[in-house]
Amino acid sequence: MRKKVIAGNWKMNKVPNEAIEFISELAPLVKDTENEVVLCVPYTDLFYSLLHAQDTNIKIGAQNMHYEEKGAYTGEVSGEMLKSIGVEYVIIGHSERRAYYGETDETVNKKLKKALSLGLKPIVCVGESLNQRESGEAKEVVTTQTRLALEGLKNDEVEKTIIAYEPIWAIGTGKTATKEDANETIKWIREEIEKIYGKDVAESVIIQYGGSVKSGNAKDLFEMSDIDGGLVGGASLDAQEFAKIVNYDK
Numbered sequence: 247m248r249k250k251v252i253a254g255n256w257k258m259n260k261v262p263n264e265a266i267e268f269i270s271e272l273a274p275l276v277k278d279t280e281n282e283v284v285l286c287v288p289y290t291d292l293f294y295s296l297l298h299a300q301d302t303n304i305k306i307g308a309q310n311m312h313y314e315e316k317g318a319y320t321g322e323v324s325g326e327m328l329k330s331i332g333v334e335y336v337i338i339g340h341s342e343r344r345a346y347y348g349e350t351d352e353t354v355n356k357k358l359k360k361a362l363s364l365g366l367k368p369i370v371c372v373g374e375s376l377n378q379r380e381s382g383e384a385k386e387v388v389t390t391q392t393r394l395a396l397e398g399l400k401n402d403e404v405e406k407t408i409i410a411y412e413p414i415w416a417i418g419t420g421k422t423a424t425k426e427d428a429n430e431t432i433k434w435i436r437e438e439i440e441k442i443y444g445k446d447v448a449e450s451v452i453i454q455y456g457g458s459v460k461s462g463n464a465k466d467l468f469e470m471s472d473i474d475g476g477l478v479g480g481a482s483l484d485a486q487e488f489a490k491i492v493n494y495d496k
């Protein structure tokens with residue numbers, strides 16, 4: 247049985263005081279869940295969030311990292327730096343980073359290898375645009391992104407990688423993929439992994455859905471056979487709403 251991982255991606259939202267307040271409100275609401283609860287917060291909130299989440303079941307993640315350990319990369323933060331303060335998860339290759347900051351399949355692959363080598367738990371994002379979906383290219387796009395992200399990884403590394411299927415047209419738009427479409431696309435991703443790494447690996451990889459997940463649709467989505475939880479943007483900014491998503495099965 248694959249565990250459901252429900253991760254919030256705060257994007258560029260919340261200052262430390264707000265993060266602390268949020269965690270205080272969320273912690274009692276999710277303490278009894280068997281689902282993995284993750285908050286991917288801005289860099290400036292990481293340390294405060296880690297301290298505040300210490301005695302809870304809430305795990306803390308970053309939203310990006312560099313693939314080099316250190317050096318002349320102004321404004322960047324390395325995986326080693328994340329690891330040094332106790333960060334557990336890291337999002338890699340979010341579509342916003344691919345679109346606005348030149349993230350490519352190659353940098354995603356480098357970052358993923360680095361994250362795994364450090365014992366960080368990566369959440370790698372893949373997903374097609376509206377044009378690509380409408381022109382029937384979604385399968386090709388997501389399977390190619392998946393293959394290139396995982397290139398050169400060993401089986402046990404692939405098993406430790408979480409993939410988030412996030413159709414770009416569903417992000418921040420209020421438009422959610424139907425549960426059937428989301429499940430079918432995630433199956434394509436799983437089949438691609440099976441082709442290269444075998445059935446056991448494919449069956450154990452956690453693949454989330456992301457894109458306008460909210461408390462009103464979480465249950466429908468997360469109960470589908472291949473959807474192993476979600477990567478939640480806007481709805482993760484409100485503790486009560488995010489708790490309802492985490493507790494979708496209660």
Ligand code: 13P
Nearest residue numbers: 255417418457458479480
């Ligand atoms: P929304 O939930 O706001 O659509 O964002 C999804 C997302 O990009 C999570 O990484």
